[in-house]
Amino acid sequence: MLQMERFYAERVGDMKGSDIRDAFKLTEAADVISFAGGFPAVDAFPVSLIETVMDDLFRCDYTGLQYGPTEGLEELRRQVAVMMDAENIPSDVDNILITNGSQQALDLIAKIFLDPKDYVLVEQPGYIGGLNAIGNYQGQMVGIPLDDDGLRIDILANKLKEMSNKGRHPKFLYTVPNFQNPTGVTLSLERRRGLLELAREYDFLILEDNPYGRISFGQEPLPHLKTLDTEGRVIYLGSFSKILIPGARVGWAVGLPGVIRQLSIAKQGTDLCSSSLGMKLVLDCIMSGELDGHIDSLKVLYRRRRDIMLESLGRYMPAEVRWTHPEGGFFVWLRLPSYIDSRALLPFALEEEKVAYVGGKGFHVDGSGHNTIRLAYSQAPESDIAEGIRRLAKVLRRQIESAI
Amino acid sequence: MLQMERFYAERVGDMKGSDIRDAFKLTEAADVISFAGGFPAVDAFPVSLIETVMDDLFRCDYTGLQYGPTEGLEELRRQVAVMMDAENIPSDVDNILITNGSQQALDLIAKIFLDPKDYVLVEQPGYIGGLNAIGNYQGQMVGIPLDDDGLRIDILANKLKEMSNKGRHPKFLYTVPNFQNPTGVTLSLERRRGLLELAREYDFLILEDNPYGRISFGQEPLPHLKTLDTEGRVIYLGSFSKILIPGARVGWAVGLPGVIRQLSIAKQGTDLCSSSLGMKLVLDCIMSGELDGHIDSLKVLYRRRRDIMLESLGRYMPAEVRWTHPEGGFFVWLRLPSYIDSRALLPFALEEEKVAYVGGKGFHVDGSGHNTIRLAYSQAPESDIAEGIRRLAKVLRRQIESAI
Structure with missing residues (x-):
C-alpha cells in the first residue's frame, strides 16, 4: 500500500488529536465512572419536547429534509437574533451565521483570519477544540494564564507590550469568559473592560466563545464582551x-x-450548509416557548452535580490538591503537586480504580500543565460523582505518598 | 465600525462565493422555473419512511441527541462499509469516515493535503464546490477538459509531462466520474484504467467523488476508480x-x-463530530431495508425528467446550441455560440422569461466558459420542464438573432 506521508500538507504537523475525543473512546466501558468528556447529561435532554416537535416537523413543509441556505435557516437566524437582543447584544439576521456547533465557527474564523505563523492570544489552560482549530491553520499561539477571575489582564498587557516591541501583532484573542472550559472560572467585569481596552490599543479582534453562559448557578450574568464592544x-x-x-x-x-x-463564503466551500434537520428541530424547540423553562431545569440539575463534586473533593482529596469553584458550566480544574503527571496516571486510574478524567496538559500551548486535571461533573450520573471522586482521590493519594 | 480587511488571511483572496448557492437565493421567487440548484426533487424524499423511522428514533437510546464519535457512529460506518463492499470496494469500518455531506470530505482532504500553491488537477468544467474547497486552501488548479466520455486522458497525459518537465507535481486529481456535475458525462472504462496508470506514473492521488453514481438510467455501472485501485x-x-x-x-x-x-484528526478541530441526529436517521433508514427500493424509484423519477428535458431541448433550442446526453444524475450541459455570455444574460432570463439556470463560467478555473450553461432537471416540477426550456430557448434565440 501507498505511503501517504509525502502527500500531506505542512499543517498536518500542527494537527493534534484531542485528549478529550480520545478519552471519549477510553471511557465507554460500563464500569468506569467518567469525568472525562464534557458532555451534557443524558437526563438533561428534553426528550418529550423533542418528540413532540419531531412529530410535527414536516407538517408545514419539508425544510428539514432539503439543502438549506449556507448562512442557516432564515427564521432560525431571526430567532437567534432575538435571543441575542435579549442578552444585550443588539442583532439582526445579517449579524448571525448558523454553524455545525460552535466548533465549526472556531474553524471558519481561523480559516478566514489566520495565515501560517499569525499570532493568536489564547487562555492557558484553554479550550482544546479552540486550540486545535487555531493550530490546524498554523496559528502561533501565545498562552496567557488565568486565576479565579479569569484571564490575567495584567500579564496580557505586559505580553502585548513585549510582542509589540518585537513587531508581533496578534490577529485575535480567543476566550471562554463564562465558566471557562477547562477551569470553570469566569472573567470579572473589570477585566472584561480592561480586555476591550487592550484590544483597541493593540488593534486585535476578540473571539468570545460562550457555550456555558446560560448554565449559571445563581449570580447575575456579567455583560458579554460583545455587549461592551462598540466597534x-x-x-x-x-x-x-x-x-x-x-x-x-x-x-x-x-x-x-x-x-x-x-464566514459564510468560507462555509460554502466547507460543507455547503448545516443540517436542515437539526436547524428545523432547534427552531421548532425555540418556537415551542419551552426553552427558557428547560434551561432553568438544567441549572438545577448541573448545580446539584457541581455541589456534590465540590463537597466530595473537600472530603476525599489530599491536602496537596487544589481546585476551582465554578459558578456555572460543566468543569472543575485540579492542580496536583508538580511531581505528578496526570496523563501518565490515567491508564492506572482507569484500570485499577475505574475512574476517568482528562489530563490537563493538552489545554496548554507551552507544554506545561502535566500536573493538572479537568473534571466534568456534567455527564456522570449524580449518584456516581462522590464515589468517582473517592476513587480519584485514592489514586492521587497513593501517588503523593509514594513520591514523599 | 471596524474595517476588517486588514485582519483577513491571504486565502480569503482565493475564496469564491458560489454561483450555485447565490442562484439558490435568486430563484426562490414562486413564478420562476428554476434549473439552477442541483437539489433533489422534493417528491424524491421518502417522507413516510422517514416519519416511521423518526417515530422510533429514541426507542433504544438517545444516540441521536448526544455528541457522537468524530469518525461517525460506528454502526453507520459498518453499514456504509457493507454498501461499499457490495459495489466492489472492499471496506472495513476503519476505511470509512462519516462527513457532513461529501462537501466536508472535500474540505478535509484539501485541508490535510494542500499547502498554498500545491498543484491539483481538476475537471474543466468541474464541480464548483470541489473547486471552492481546493481554492480555500490556495491549491493551484490545473483544468483538464472533458468530452462525452469524460476527462480527456490524452490531454491529461500531455499536461502531466509538461508539468513534470517544469518540476511541478500535482498532489491529487479531483474527478466526478459518473454523471458529472456540471456536464452529466461519464468517464469511460478505458479512461478509468488510463487515469490510474497516469496516477501511478506521475505519483498523484485521485479523489473520486460519486454523489450521483446510483442514479443511473439504465446501463450497467462502470467499476469505480477505487475498485480498480490496488494501491x-x-x-x-x-x-x-x-x-x-x-x-x-x-x-x-x-x-x-x-x-x-x-482526516478524522482534522475533523476534530473542524466540528468535533457530525450530527448524531442525521447519522441515526440515515442509519435507521438503511436498517429498514427500504433504501434500495427507494433508489429504484428515484431512477424512474429522474429519468423521466431527463427525458422531458432532452426532448424539449430538441424541440425548442436554436440550431446553434449544443448539449450533453446524461445517462444518469441531475445535469445537462449547454454550449452556446461564443458571442453569448450566459451569466450576463441571467438577470434578463429571470426578469423577462422567469427561467433560471447557472452560468457555466464558475465551473472553469481558467476564466473560460462564459458561453456555457448548467441545467438541473432534478428539482423543477416535471410539468414545468418543457415550459422552462421553451422560455430559455426564447431568451437564447433572441440573443443569437440580435448578434447576427
Whole structure:
C-alpha cells in the first residue's frame, strides 16, 4: 500500500488529536465512572419536547429534509437574533451565521483570519477544540494564564507590550469568559473592560466563545464582551449543544455583517450548509416557548452535580490538591503537586480504580500543565460523582505518598 | 465600525462565493422555473419512511441527541462499509469516515493535503464546490477538459509531462466520474484504467467523488476508480444527499486507515463530530431495508425528467446550441455560440422569461466558459420542464438573432 506521508500538507504537523475525543473512546466501558468528556447529561435532554416537535416537523413543509441556505435557516437566524437582543447584544439576521456547533465557527474564523505563523492570544489552560482549530491553520499561539477571575489582564498587557516591541501583532484573542472550559472560572467585569481596552490599543479582534453562559448557578450574568464592544471588534459564539442537545450540531456566530458574509463564503466551500434537520428541530424547540423553562431545569440539575463534586473533593482529596469553584458550566480544574503527571496516571486510574478524567496538559500551548486535571461533573450520573471522586482521590493519594 | 480587511488571511483572496448557492437565493421567487440548484426533487424524499423511522428514533437510546464519535457512529460506518463492499470496494469500518455531506470530505482532504500553491488537477468544467474547497486552501488548479466520455486522458497525459518537465507535481486529481456535475458525462472504462496508470506514473492521488453514481438510467455501472485501485491511491467519496435526503448532511469518505485517521484528526478541530441526529436517521433508514427500493424509484423519477428535458431541448433550442446526453444524475450541459455570455444574460432570463439556470463560467478555473450553461432537471416540477426550456430557448434565440 501507498505511503501517504509525502502527500500531506505542512499543517498536518500542527494537527493534534484531542485528549478529550480520545478519552471519549477510553471511557465507554460500563464500569468506569467518567469525568472525562464534557458532555451534557443524558437526563438533561428534553426528550418529550423533542418528540413532540419531531412529530410535527414536516407538517408545514419539508425544510428539514432539503439543502438549506449556507448562512442557516432564515427564521432560525431571526430567532437567534432575538435571543441575542435579549442578552444585550443588539442583532439582526445579517449579524448571525448558523454553524455545525460552535466548533465549526472556531474553524471558519481561523480559516478566514489566520495565515501560517499569525499570532493568536489564547487562555492557558484553554479550550482544546479552540486550540486545535487555531493550530490546524498554523496559528502561533501565545498562552496567557488565568486565576479565579479569569484571564490575567495584567500579564496580557505586559505580553502585548513585549510582542509589540518585537513587531508581533496578534490577529485575535480567543476566550471562554463564562465558566471557562477547562477551569470553570469566569472573567470579572473589570477585566472584561480592561480586555476591550487592550484590544483597541493593540488593534486585535476578540473571539468570545460562550457555550456555558446560560448554565449559571445563581449570580447575575456579567455583560458579554460583545455587549461592551462598540466597534464590532468582538465575534461572539453561542451554541445549543449545552442548553438543548448536541446531536443537532447547531451553534452560531454573531458579528459585523461583512464578517458574517465572509464566514459564510468560507462555509460554502466547507460543507455547503448545516443540517436542515437539526436547524428545523432547534427552531421548532425555540418556537415551542419551552426553552427558557428547560434551561432553568438544567441549572438545577448541573448545580446539584457541581455541589456534590465540590463537597466530595473537600472530603476525599489530599491536602496537596487544589481546585476551582465554578459558578456555572460543566468543569472543575485540579492542580496536583508538580511531581505528578496526570496523563501518565490515567491508564492506572482507569484500570485499577475505574475512574476517568482528562489530563490537563493538552489545554496548554507551552507544554506545561502535566500536573493538572479537568473534571466534568456534567455527564456522570449524580449518584456516581462522590464515589468517582473517592476513587480519584485514592489514586492521587497513593501517588503523593509514594513520591514523599 | 471596524474595517476588517486588514485582519483577513491571504486565502480569503482565493475564496469564491458560489454561483450555485447565490442562484439558490435568486430563484426562490414562486413564478420562476428554476434549473439552477442541483437539489433533489422534493417528491424524491421518502417522507413516510422517514416519519416511521423518526417515530422510533429514541426507542433504544438517545444516540441521536448526544455528541457522537468524530469518525461517525460506528454502526453507520459498518453499514456504509457493507454498501461499499457490495459495489466492489472492499471496506472495513476503519476505511470509512462519516462527513457532513461529501462537501466536508472535500474540505478535509484539501485541508490535510494542500499547502498554498500545491498543484491539483481538476475537471474543466468541474464541480464548483470541489473547486471552492481546493481554492480555500490556495491549491493551484490545473483544468483538464472533458468530452462525452469524460476527462480527456490524452490531454491529461500531455499536461502531466509538461508539468513534470517544469518540476511541478500535482498532489491529487479531483474527478466526478459518473454523471458529472456540471456536464452529466461519464468517464469511460478505458479512461478509468488510463487515469490510474497516469496516477501511478506521475505519483498523484485521485479523489473520486460519486454523489450521483446510483442514479443511473439504465446501463450497467462502470467499476469505480477505487475498485480498480490496488494501491490505496484513490480516496472515494459517497453521499446520502441524492439517494435519501440532503437535510441530514451525511456523506462519507473511503480510504486507507491512515488517511481516514488523519482526516478524522482534522475533523476534530473542524466540528468535533457530525450530527448524531442525521447519522441515526440515515442509519435507521438503511436498517429498514427500504433504501434500495427507494433508489429504484428515484431512477424512474429522474429519468423521466431527463427525458422531458432532452426532448424539449430538441424541440425548442436554436440550431446553434449544443448539449450533453446524461445517462444518469441531475445535469445537462449547454454550449452556446461564443458571442453569448450566459451569466450576463441571467438577470434578463429571470426578469423577462422567469427561467433560471447557472452560468457555466464558475465551473472553469481558467476564466473560460462564459458561453456555457448548467441545467438541473432534478428539482423543477416535471410539468414545468418543457415550459422552462421553451422560455430559455426564447431568451437564447433572441440573443443569437440580435448578434447576427
